[in-house]
Amino acid sequence: MNCNSIGKALVLTCFGESHGACIGAVVDGCPAGLPLSEIDIQVELNKRRPGLSEITSPRREEDKVEIISGVYRGYTTGAPICMIVWNRDIDSTPYESIMIKPRPGHADYAARIKYGGFNDPRGGGRFSGRMTVAYVMAGAIAKKLLSLIGVEVLAHTVQIGSVGVGDEVSYDDIKRNVYTNPVRCAVPELANKMIEEILSAARDGDSVGGVIEGIALNVPAGLGEPIFDSLDADIAKMLFNIPAVKGVEFGAGFRVASMRGSEANDQYAIRDGRVITLTNNAGGIIGGLSNGMPIKVRVAFKPTPSISRKQKTVNLETMSEEEIQVAGRHDPCIVPRAVPVVEACLAFVIADHALRAGKIPRVIKT
């Protein structure tokens, strides 16, 4: 059954494999008349490209996008937009054995059961973080659509291992600092500590996890749908589709469990003639609808499962216990490269709902 498409008004279909010919994204439902070129997409892809620094995988992918449909003379046509990144720097030799000896923390075992051994194992195939290239390509279009109505989407690393950022970071700091350091942290002095946390894990042949916060500013109130297409539900679904995500929380998140209503409720006030709330424990979404305050979501990423340390696994042919050391080129921490992915996912879902709500016209006249 169809599981490679998401969205209702703006629909992303993703194809391709980590070590196959390409990663592809088809975006359907984009209004006609949006100025769009490969540069718009490339800018976003460059944010997640591997090979950026000593803390990331040595795989050197240029990740150069080609738009092969849906754009004519610099404008979207209303037809589906297919974007492709061809895979180049592929070394699939280390993956021969994982069909038999599944790597802990990876989908190898479950995938083998599901696909009877026919799934492409190279680089994790469809289960690779590389799939998020497609999310970023779609997110780039979503961001352009959102910019038409003034919505801005940000993300930043708020935790790597034991190093965490407090709540006091300003939106300006985020905009200014995130892409100036390899860990995508809005607080430069913490960035260095995070880098050290990653290098320390790498030196141990290990990896480390973290948390990313996504933020959307200027979202109009009333986006989202009650019951089964809640804005938070749709955002959460999209984020959990990023490999390695284990938790998603909005606003005060899990802290609400120990709060009282009088503390958790965001009380209303009027500022400059607009309704606002005095706190934002809701993270900008209430009853599944945006309430006009910044949308805030935090996303927990597990440590990269591929580590060079010895781990226990099983041989699925002999059904005996064995050990494994995972070779291949891997980031010791996936979090920094996931920052633009969280941005993309958040932008995509909000753009989908903005289109559903008729906030963006079907033909854009600029």
Added chain:
Amino acid sequence: MNCNSIGKALVLTCFGESHGACIGAVVDGCPAGLPLSEIDIQVELNKRRPGLSEITSPRREEDKVEIISGVYRGYTTGAPICMIVWNRDIDSTPYESIMIKPRPGHADYAARIKYGGFNDPRGGGRFSGRMTVAYVMAGAIAKKLLSLIGVEVLAHTVQIGSVGVGDEVSYDDIKRNVYTNPVRCAVPELANKMIEEILSAARDGDSVGGVIEGIALNVPAGLGEPIFDSLDADIAKMLFNIPAVKGVEFGAGFRVASMRGSEANDQYAIRDGRVITLTNNAGGIIGGLSNGMPIKVRVAFKPTPSISRKQKTVNLETMSEEEIQVAGRHDPCIVPRAVPVVEACLAFVIADHALRAGKIPRVIKT
């Protein structure tokens, strides 16, 4: 656009309002030949019924289900199953004013923007926790389907305010104890502390939040779909569609952020000829697929937003700041009544994926 249906192989469509004529659920895609009667549904509904104890709302709804289609001579026919609970004990007087003075923590303001004031405000209309009656009805069918393949779904309260349950609760304790106390806690001695936590908040005219853990046992490996219908993504989406949910995490959840890979990875072993993992930090789902271990998900609920304490709000007609004290009948803690809802949501999504995967036949021969 359609936002009141969810699922792909098993599809739930929900209709009705908190203080309207009824709450209704249409379940489409249920195989023919499943023995089903109103008692199967009623048993689950009874678990969430209001008016159960001093810690819940005094609204006295019988919540008696009627199956009005899809069942013939005690068996499902393959046609859509419509289940209805007629609303009886309705007192809508307190809700007159909320269209103008939105209640903090409720969807009133966002809904007014979205629907231009036409939404039914009585009891929160579509934004009421009462909508979860539909989830529970659908979940009851899902549970019956899952029982055919040995899958069992549980849920229990693991935190109310400052009172938390540790990780050591056994599945047997959960099965035995959850519905023996009004807070649905698997540890009887903690149940009393939780009750006190709730009563203390109630005495202060306040409310309190909490966390529920959902568990699914004996889920076959390989359920779920990579990329956009990940099992965890679908479960998270369904859970965030429960009003008041602010966070969802699987397995070690947000704790993965401070873990190293060697700690977070669930290493493989063989027990009784079956592949298992030695830990379950993944919560039974990896790469979006079930891995054969118990599925574990934790869900954070905010405190009931309706409290009798004075709060700041605004008058949307005069655009001035005012105060509000929310009348009406409300639970000081929504968590206990959400336990069967979490069960239902978890069961529904797993049943949907089991049907997608062909694990449950289209015609059931018993």
Added chain:
Amino acid sequence: MNCNSIGKALVLTCFGESHGACIGAVVDGCPAGLPLSEIDIQVELNKRRPGLSEITSPRREEDKVEIISGVYRGYTTGAPICMIVWNRDIDSTPYESIMIKPRPGHADYAARIKYGGFNDPRGGGRFSGRMTVAYVMAGAIAKKLLSLIGVEVLAHTVQIGSVGVGDEVSYDDIKRNVYTNPVRCAVPELANKMIEEILSAARDGDSVGGVIEGIALNVPAGLGEPIFDSLDADIAKMLFNIPAVKGVEFGAGFRVASMRGSEANDQYAIRDGRVITLTNNAGGIIGGLSNGMPIKVRVAFKPTPSISRKQKTVNLETMSEEEIQVAGRHDPCIVPRAVPVVEACLAFVIADHALRAGKIPRVIKT
């Protein structure tokens, strides 16, 4: 899998059985603020009600609609609208045997294979023409939505057996005459011949087929979507979901096969400052899009399969050949009662596309 919902912006979910408790329709996606009462629905239902004259079945269903959700104080709320017609005049005795001896021309045999014998056989269950009560209820809402943008939907009987209406009938004749005679023919003198055609078949214990033409006036140009949601494709799909339909054609339809391009092409001209076509062989749809001319579609209905004449069938238990005489109450010609159903289907699809195209606002201010 879900097969009881249709539409993308306006979504109809249908439940119920011919001789079950009810026929139900849930319409999701209707904008808030539409004035709607049961009378609006009842007017349309009355057009298809059985028991209207000597040419229809003696089943006496009042077909009284109840709206049980989605309407508050006379206006739609934006929530799903559930409408129910309770079945009253049920006599299921004649249907005991059809699970074993399938009726020629009915779905009995195929349904038994599909559902393993669990489908509700009474009155044909889900395969009954009575399901179209749900289509008409949804169509009534669609018509109200379309009236907001001036679109008018008509249908009329253009053939019963050997009696056919020529092409020269005016829209005014259709509006004026269709519901003044029991065969829903726009030409009164032909109506009598059609009645005679039906009575003649009935006297022979037989039945007769016919053709209905559906027309939509004032449809704005540009509705529909190229490739897979063509306006004609969606209309055809909806119409083929009416039981007994065997053919659908737009404009010149099958006659285009023997035409040349110079004859079939509708050439453009300008009238009163508007672009029109000089002919309408396209039936108002070209490339899957409305072109601003009247939409015209013709729908072929087979004769009612239930006839009292002896027919050959098989006994599925003994796997031997037998004869059958179908008892029960049946119209000798289904066409007259299908006229409002064709109207409803056409209106529903056009309203869905008008909503998709943003031609009808999400909140209606009247």
Added chain:
Amino acid sequence: MNCNSIGKALVLTCFGESHGACIGAVVDGCPAGLPLSEIDIQVELNKRRPGLSEITSPRREEDKVEIISGVYRGYTTGAPICMIVWNRDIDSTPYESIMIKPRPGHADYAARIKYGGFNDPRGGGRFSGRMTVAYVMAGAIAKKLLSLIGVEVLAHTVQIGSVGVGDEVSYDDIKRNVYTNPVRCAVPELANKMIEEILSAARDGDSVGGVIEGIALNVPAGLGEPIFDSLDADIAKMLFNIPAVKGVEFGAGFRVASMRGSEANDQYAIRDGRVITLTNNAGGIIGGLSNGMPIKVRVAFKPTPSISRKQKTVNLETMSEEEIQVAGRHDPCIVPRAVPVVEACLAFVIADHALRAGKIPRVIKT
């Protein structure tokens, strides 16, 4: 909104433009383990390739398919299969003016209204018959899936202009003869008359229409879903998505209108221990379900709208009436090249329903 995907278990997403970079098809939901190579697709594409004879357009497209995802070591992996045909022989000069002066019989005018002039006009853009390359690619996969359960799909030309084939053609004649003549007619002597019909139109600077019959053999009984995913409704929808189709009928089709029930009903009998019907007026589908008899559907195609004869049109900028002579390279009759397209559409829908019904396993073991 998403309009470029179709199917539920097997989902085709189509992208590309007539004179853009490529035509692409993503097929999602194909089981893992199906042997698949580019040759399987190419064989079907070759059947519809332009430039085949004097009766077709001189556009010389090689139409060479590349599979760029979803296949590993010769087998499908369960991941989405993306197939691309790069456009090569493009001459877009003749299309400059159609945005202003719409061609009669084409979507130019309606598309301009819908897309505000941003749609790609070259070769008709998304409204070109060239889009059916994607249908044929998807159909090739569908045929391979159907072959696993013995289903065979055929199509043949039954009418071109005034030359028609009677009902007596055998399936063997169709299999043997269709692709031996350029008009895809199963009766060789009529093929020549059809060719003459086309050449005669071409000589007049004109074009001609026709009818194609699609047939599916050995379809198991019980495929399809009642109400809104009837097998006939889904087939009709897919066929109406082929440009130029104006009518679709099953079995006796429009002839049922003048039949009596005793004549139209297909009576049951037993042959070789199997239930069959003595006639096949239903065309193999009843109540929306396959009944085990051959599925038969007839599809009416209008004459190619692009003709070199002078036609009336309008200038949309000056809003004045003008004349047009359509240049470019066009088939004088689209029917022959649509034969493999009808095959593909029929195969695709039946494969989708066979997967929905669980008739084809999710992992294919060969």
